[in-house]
Amino acid sequence: MILQTIVSWIVLPLLSLTVALTLVRLVRGPSLPDRVVALDVMGTVAIAIFAAYALLNAQPAFLDVAIVVGLIGFIGTVAFAYYTQRRI
């Protein structure tokens, strides 16, 4: 029961704060790679949020969601890097 308390009162609020911080960089970022780095970190934070949510609700299916979100984020980042290198 203490784990659920920690997740819902410490982990999820602080991770929401982290998403807000990366959103600041996503909006302000001067160059395109800055925004992609911010999106990449946001994807990693989303993995952590899904894992914490799986712990909170005792639903292990969210772990599969976390792995799939990580896969999609990685493919998106690699596709962006390839596109940027070919464009110049």
Added chain:
Amino acid sequence: MMSIVQELASAALLIIGTLLLVLAGIGIVRMPDIFLRMSAASKASSLGAGCILLAVAVSAAEIAITVRAIAGVLFLFLTTPVAAHMIGRAAYMIGVPLWKGTVVDDLRGHYDTRRHTLSSVEHVKPRMQRGTGPLGDEPGA
């Protein structure tokens, strides 16, 4: 059902992972340069998310859940450095400016951005003026 050691280890991993992720968020806002931002963000964020997945693995001591969480950790640790390397390479190639306090830029002048080749002699003028730090902007540039 859940032992106290298990619960304490899981709580510690959760708090460490959360603090590392918050540190990654602060780093990505406060760092002055895309390369420094990546250095702060990719390492701290992969370690933080790995800690939280490990906390799930420790707390649910079932083989199905633990294997899934550890597979997630391995996947994260394999993919995050590759992604950061590719973004850094792309950012350097399109000429994202370095921080003005940057001291060492080993690729400066040695990389041909048109043919994508490296050379040991400094023969190519950089497309864009990079860092104006203590060693930057020598007469050759």
